Amino acid sequence: MSLGARKAATSDPLTRAQAIATVADYLDARGVDGAQEDARALLRAAAGLTRLELAMTPRAPLSQEEARALSRYAARRAAREPVSRILGERGFWTLDLAVAPSVLDPRPDTETLVETALRFVAERRDAPLSILDLGAGSGAIACALLSELPAARAVAVDLSQDACAATAANLARCGLSDRAAVVRGRWAEALQARFDLVVSNPPYVRTEDIAGLDPEVRLHDPALALDGGSDGLERYREIIGDLPRLIDEDTVVVFEIGFDQAASVAALMEAEGFKIERVTRDFGGHERVVAARLGPPRP
Ligand SMILES: C[S@@+](CC[C@H](N)C(=O)[O-])C[C@H]1O[C@@H](n2cnc3c(N)ncnc32)[C@H](O)[C@@H]1O
Known part of the structure; x- marks a missing residue:
């Protein structure tokens, strides 16, 4: 024009x-x-x-x-390029994040994950919590949590080298680099540590549904950030099976999920010994976040 x-x-x-x-x-x-x-x-x-x-x-x-x-x-x-990609930045939580072409444009729905995770650690807000963010992308979740938890440290993992660079850039932009490590890897495969809080917004779109997504998503979000395999649950299976060696009974695991995946993701977690603590709805009323622990549910 x-x-x-x-x-x-x-x-x-x-x-x-x-x-x-x-x-x-x-x-x-x-x-x-x-x-x-x-x-x-x-x-x-x-x-x-x-x-x-x-x-x-x-x-x-x-x-x-x-x-x-x-x-x-x-x-x-x-x-049909999203405004955030045209401008190269987007507001997330209380932060202004850079949006690189190599990462998912962080969504308001993901703030529901941040909110849920923070509720679980509210009484330990000033404690030196260790956080693991699997599939960090822009680093939105890690940045938001570290910005609210002043003594926490985070490990942010992504398979994509460019996404790792984007995570590191946003951590630096938010002044949080000194409390975070960015690791390129396949989920937690390369890690040995124990974590207090594990968060993840893994790819959860069914492969066959990707072609029908809005052009803003289909043409601009990377396929690696979207593709959840044939039933949309494959990435949860990959992650959940490997979690028990990295957590203990107190660790809270918080996943973002597709709007119709709460029961399926809960079943996958329960099969691995997790107790579901909470399913949280997003601003649109969809079930969006599942939180669980290995230990008995807390009152
Ligand atoms: C849905 S995006 C989430 C990005 C960011 N956490 C957010 O919420 O905006 C999923 C991320 O997982 C990463 N990913 C996909 N497969 C992976 C794997 N096997 N191991 C580690 N990261 C992976 C993708 O590169 C992508 O950055």
Whole structure:
């Protein structure tokens, strides 16, 4: 799209509010959900504005440079690239994380995992907890937990070298590198330590369902971050079978799950001796997180 053309036709520069409306119409016509919100985010990025600055100055004119940047962003969004990937960052928990092409774009649903994990360690918030994040990707979960648990340390594992680099970059961005180690490996295979808290958001999409996902996901999230095997549960099997050697009765294991996988993942864990402590729903009301321990359930 070209916002510059509109400017030439009217000879008046577009205002920020007009530019948002124009981009929103353009995106809406191309089937983009949440076009208005995306147009605002892209305008803010193109003009380097905070939410407040934009709210205070809707009638300010767009410079040519801003109009060109916004046009480029809008064209990418129309091609179904997520806003977070266009801008290279996304808010997660209380943090601003970089979103590299090699990692899953961290989702709000995953904040439910963070919230659940924190509830289990609430009474040990200041203790030197050891955390294992399996399939760290952007490092979203490890960063969020370390940001809330000031004496905790984390090991973040990913099979992808690029994902490991992205995890390390976000840990550094959040000032958390000194309490974390990033390990490239197949789940916990290379580890010997014992952990107080194990968290994981493994790939859980059925292989045959990947082709039907929205283009934002199918074309932009890496296949390694999505593919959960033929029934979507293969990665849980790989992880759960190896966990008992890394944990004790007090360790809490917290998994993110697909919306219809709670019973299946719980059954896999119970078969390995785990007791299910909690199934938590996400903001959309779907069962999203399973938490379990090897020891007896706590009151
Ligand atoms: C769904 S993404 C989760 C990323 C991040 N934890 C989050 O919640 O946004 C799953 C991650 O698991 C990694 N992964 C896939 N198979 C793996 C394996 N066998 N061992 C370690 N990591 C793996 C992928 O590279 C990807 O980064």
